[in-house]
Amino acid sequence: MTQEIAILITGGTMDKVHDTQTEGLIFDPNGKTRIGAILKQGRSRSVRRQILFQIDSLEMNEAHREQILEAVKNAPEDQIIVTHGTGTMELTAQFLEGKVEHKTVILTGAMRPQSLGRSDAGFNVGGAMIAAQTLSPGVYGVMNGRVFKAQELHKNTETGRFDD
Amino acid sequence: MTQEIAILITGGTMDKVHDTQTEGLIFDPNGKTRIGAILKQGRSRSVRRQILFQIDSLEMNEAHREQILEAVKNAPEDQIIVTHGTGTMELTAQFLEGKVEHKTVILTGAMRPQSLGRSDAGFNVGGAMIAAQTLSPGVYGVMNGRVFKAQELHKNTETGRFDD
Amino acid sequence: MTQEIAILITGGTMDKVHDTQTEGLIFDPNGKTRIGAILKQGRSRSVRRQILFQIDSLEMNEAHREQILEAVKNAPEDQIIVTHGTGTMELTAQFLEGKVEHKTVILTGAMRPQSLGRSDAGFNVGGAMIAAQTLSPGVYGVMNGRVFKAQELHKNTETGRFDD
Amino acid sequence: MTQEIAILITGGTMDKVHDTQTEGLIFDPNGKTRIGAILKQGRSRSVRRQILFQIDSLEMNEAHREQILEAVKNAPEDQIIVTHGTGTMELTAQFLEGKVEHKTVILTGAMRPQSLGRSDAGFNVGGAMIAAQTLSPGVYGVMNGRVFKAQELHKNTETGRFDD
Numbered sequence: 001m002t003q004e005i006a007i008l009i010t011g012g013t014m015d016k017v018h019d020t021q022t023e024g025l026i027f028d029p030n031g032k033t034r035i036g037a038i039l040k041q042g043r044s045r046s047v048r049r050q051i052l053f054q055i056d057s058l059e060m061n062e063a064h065r066e067q068i069l070e071a072v073k074n075a076p077e078d079q080i081i082v083t084h085g086t087g088t089m090e091l092t093a094q095f096l097e098g099k100v101e102h103k104t105v106i107l108t109g110a111m112r113p114q115s116l117g118r119s120d121a122g123f124n125v126g127g128a129m130i131a132a133q134t135l136s137p138g139v140y141g142v143m144n145g146r147v148f149k150a151q152e153l154h155k156n157t158e159t160g161r162f163d164d
Numbered sequence: 165m166t167q168e169i170a171i172l173i174t175g176g177t178m179d180k181v182h183d184t185q186t187e188g189l190i191f192d193p194n195g196k197t198r199i200g201a202i203l204k205q206g207r208s209r210s211v212r213r214q215i216l217f218q219i220d221s222l223e224m225n226e227a228h229r230e231q232i233l234e235a236v237k238n239a240p241e242d243q244i245i246v247t248h249g250t251g252t253m254e255l256t257a258q259f260l261e262g263k264v265e266h267k268t269v270i271l272t273g274a275m276r277p278q279s280l281g282r283s284d285a286g287f288n289v290g291g292a293m294i295a296a297q298t299l300s301p302g303v304y305g306v307m308n309g310r311v312f313k314a315q316e317l318h319k320n321t322e323t324g325r326f327d328d
Numbered sequence: 329m330t331q332e333i334a335i336l337i338t339g340g341t342m343d344k345v346h347d348t349q350t351e352g353l354i355f356d357p358n359g360k361t362r363i364g365a366i367l368k369q370g371r372s373r374s375v376r377r378q379i380l381f382q383i384d385s386l387e388m389n390e391a392h393r394e395q396i397l398e399a400v401k402n403a404p405e406d407q408i409i410v411t412h413g414t415g416t417m418e419l420t421a422q423f424l425e426g427k428v429e430h431k432t433v434i435l436t437g438a439m440r441p442q443s444l445g446r447s448d449a450g451f452n453v454g455g456a457m458i459a460a461q462t463l464s465p466g467v468y469g470v471m472n473g474r475v476f477k478a479q480e481l482h483k484n485t486e487t488g489r490f491d492d
Numbered sequence: 493m494t495q496e497i498a499i500l501i502t503g504g505t506m507d508k509v510h511d512t513q514t515e516g517l518i519f520d521p522n523g524k525t526r527i528g529a530i531l532k533q534g535r536s537r538s539v540r541r542q543i544l545f546q547i548d549s550l551e552m553n554e555a556h557r558e559q560i561l562e563a564v565k566n567a568p569e570d571q572i573i574v575t576h577g578t579g580t581m582e583l584t585a586q587f588l589e590g591k592v593e594h595k596t597v598i599l600t601g602a603m604r605p606q607s608l609g610r611s612d613a614g615f616n617v618g619g620a621m622i623a624a625q626t627l628s629p630g631v632y633g634v635m636n637g638r639v640f641k642a643q644e645l646h647k648n649t650e651t652g653r654f655d656d
Contacts, residue, residue, distance in 0.1 A: 013348075013351055016351075018353075018440055018441070018444055020439045020440060020488050021488065023341055023344075023353060024352065024353065025346075025351060025352065025353070038287070039309070041282055041283070041284060041287065042284050042287030042288070042308070042309055043275060043284045043287075043307075043308050043309075043324075043325065044287070044308050044309030044310075045308065045309065045310075045327055056351075111207060111348045112346055112348060113346070115444075116346055116443075116444040116445060117281075117444060117445030117446070118205055118445070119205070120205060120206050120207045122206075122286045122287040122290065123202070123205065123206030123207075123208070123286040123287065123289065123290035124206070124290060125287065125290070126286065126287035126288060126289070126290030126291040126309065127290040127291055127293060127294040128294075129291060129309040129310075130291040130292075130294040130295045130298070130306060130309070130311060131294045131298060133310070133311055134294070134295060134298040134299055134311060135298055142294060143207075144206070144207050144208050144209065145203070145206055145207075145208030145209065145290065145293040145294070146208075146209075146293075146297070147294060147297055147298060160207075160348050160349065161207065163209055177515055180515075182517075182604055182605070182608055184505075184603045184604060184652050185652065187505055187508075187517060187548075188516065188517065189510075189515060189516065189517070275512045276510055276512060277510070279608075280510055280607075280608045280609060281608060281609030281610070282609070324512050324513065366615070367637070369610055369611070369612060369615065370612050370615030370616070370636070370637055371603060371612045371615075371635075371636050371637075371652075371653065372615070372636050372637030372638075373636065373637065373638075373655055439535060445609070446533055447533070448533060448534050448535045450534075450614045450615040450618065451530070451533065451534030451535075451536070451614045451615065451617065451618035452534070452618060453615065453618070454614065454615035454616060454617070454618030454619040454637065455618040455619055455621060455622040456622075457619060457637040457638075458619040458620075458622040458623045458626070458634060458637070458639060459622045459626060461638070461639055462622070462623060462626040462627055462639060463626055470622060471535075472534070472535050472536050472537065473531070473534055473535075473536030473537065473618060473621040473622070474536075474537075474621075474625070475622060475625055475626060488535075489535065491537055
C-alpha cells in the first residue's frame with residue numbers, strides 16, 4: 001500500500017485566496033497551490049504535484065477535460081488525485097469514466113478555501129489519499145467523508161453537499 | 165458504500181485543549197471531544213460517537229484495551245474508527261488484531277491537537293472515514309495519509325511519523 | 329481608565345463571512361457581527377454593541393453618516409468605537425469631525441475579514457479599545473498599529489495601508 | 493504620532509509553541525519570536541525588535557529585571573513595549589516604575605500562545621502599540637483591552653484576568 005500517488009491540480013474553491021485589493025476570492029496571481037500546505041499540515045509524505053490550470057470548475061470546458069485525461073494517462077503513477085471545483089466535478093468524473101484503465105482516479109475539492117481556515121480541504125484530501133490507495137481502478141469522487149463512483153457523484157447545489 | 169460508521173473515542177493528542185490556568189495541554193474537564201468539530205469542518209454527515217475514556221495512550225493498559233474491544237464487538241456498525249493517542253496505537257492495533265471478525269476497525273489520531281489549529285486531525289479522520297468504508301474487515305491504522313495493517317503499524321518516536 | 333465604551337457597528341470587511349453557495353464574501357444573512365468573537369478572543373470585557381447597519385463603506389452615503397452621528401450623540405458612553413469599511417473611513421471621520429463634543433470617537437476596520445482567520449481585525453480593535461480610553465475628545469482612526477486624526481486619516485488604495 | 497517604537501521580548505505564553513515530541517508547550521528551540529507574525533497579521537509597520545531572553549515569567553528574577561531596565565534605558569526609542577509572561581508582569585512593572593524618565597513603557601502578554609490560533613496576543617499587542625504612542629511617560633500594562641498603571645496592574649490568578 002505504498003505505491004506512488006500523483007496529485008493533478010485544476011483549481012476550484014480549495015485553492016482560492018482572499019484578495020484584500022478587490023475584497024474577493026481569487027486564485028493566487030503567481031499560480032501557487034495550497035496542496036503543499038494541506039499535505040504538510042496532514043504530515044503526509046510529499047507526492048508529485050502537477051498544476052494543469054487553476055479555474056472555477058464552472059468555466060471548465062471539453063478542452064480542459066481532455067487536458068486532465070491526457071495528464072492522467074501520461075502520469076507514471078497508477079493512483080491519481082485530481083483537485084477540482086465542486087460545481088462540475090460530476091461532469092469531469094463522467095468524462096473520465098471508462099477512458100482510463102488500470103488507474104484509480106479520485107476527484108476531490110472543497111466548499112471553503114483552505115486559506116480561509118476551518119476548511120474542509122484537509123479532510124477531503126486526507127480521504128482522497130486513502131481512497132487512491134485502497135480502491136480498485138476506476139473514477140471516484142471523495143467529498144463529505146464519503147466515496148462516490150463517477151456515475152453516483154452528484155452535488156446538491158442547494159445544500160452544497162454530495163451526500164444528499 | 166453508505167453503511168453506518170461509528171467513532172469510538174479514547175483520547176490522545178487529537179482531543180487535547182490548552183489550559184490557560186496551568187498553561188499546559190489537558191483533556192476537556194467536561195469530557196468533551198473535538199470529533200464533532202472535526203466532522204463538521206469536513207462537512208461530513210454526523211456519525212455515532214461514543215467516548216470510552218480520554219487518556220494519553222501511554223497510560224493505556226490491558227483493561228482499557230479490553231474496553232475498546234468490547235465496544236468494537238458491541239457496536240451495531242461494521243465500520244469502526246477508534247481515535248487513539250499515537251504513542252501506543254500499534255499496541256492496541258495488535259491487541260485487537262484477530263479478535264474481531266466481520267468488522268473494519270481503523271485506528272487514527274493526531275500529532276497536534278485539533279483545538280490548536282493547523283492540526284493533522286482533520287486530514288487523518290478524513291482518511292479514516294474513507295478507510296472504514298473501503299477496506300475489507302481487519303484492523304488498520306491511518307496516519308500520514310497512509311494505511312497500515314495492524315502488524316505494520318509503527319511510530320518512529322524520533323520523527324513522530326508512522327511512514328518512516 | 330475604566331469608563332464605559334460602546335461599539336457602533338456599520339459593517340465593512342471586518343464583518344464579512346464566506347458564503348459557500350455563491351463562493352463570495354457577504355454579510356451574515358442574519359445580521360450577526362463578529363465583534364463579539366473579536367472581544368472574546370481578546371479576553372476583553374464585553375462592552376455595549378449596537379449594529380447600525382452592515383454595508384460596504386463604498387455604499388455609504390450622507391444618510392448613513394447622519395445615522396452614525398446620531399448614534400454617537402445618543403450614546404450614553406463618552407468613548408465610542410465605530411467599526412467601518414476601510415474604503416471611505418476617512419470621509420466618515422471628516423464628516424463626524426467637529427460635530428461631537430466631549431466624546432472620543434475611534435474608527436477602525438480590517439483589510440481581511442475576521443472570519444477568515446489571520447485577520448487584522450483583532451489587532452485593530454485591540455488598538456481602538458485602548459485609543460478610546462487614552463485619547464482626548466475628538467475623532468480618530470486606528471489602523472496598522474497607528475492613530476490618525478480625522479484630517480490625517482487616508483487610505484492608500486494601492487497598498488491598502490493608512491500609514492503610507 | 494509617528495515616533496519610533498521598540499519591542500523588547502522576554503518570552504511568556506505569547507511566544508510558546510506546541511512541541512509534537514513532548515506534547516507540551518515550549519519556546520522555539522531556535523529562539524524565534526512570534527512578534528513578527530503578530531505585527532504582520534496586524535498589518536503594522538515593522539518596528540525594532542530585541543529578544544532579551546525567552547522565559548516563563550515565573551522564572552524571572554532580579555537579574556532578568558535589571559536586564560530589562562538596561563534595555564529600556566539603552567533603547568534609542570521613547571516608546572517601548574515589553575512582551576512578558578502574565579504571571580509576574582506586575583512585579584516587573586513595579587520594578588521599572590520610577591526608574592525610567594521620559595519613556596512610555598508598556599508591558600503586555602497573552603493568556604494563549606499566538607501559535608495556537610484564537611489567541612489574545614494580537615489584540616493585546618495591537619493595544620500596546622496604541623498605548624505606547626498615546627500615553628505620557630510612565631510604566632503601564634495593557635491586557636484585556638484595558639490600560640493599567642504599574643501600581644494598579646494585578647492578575648487575578650483564578651480568572652486569569654487583569655480587570656477583575
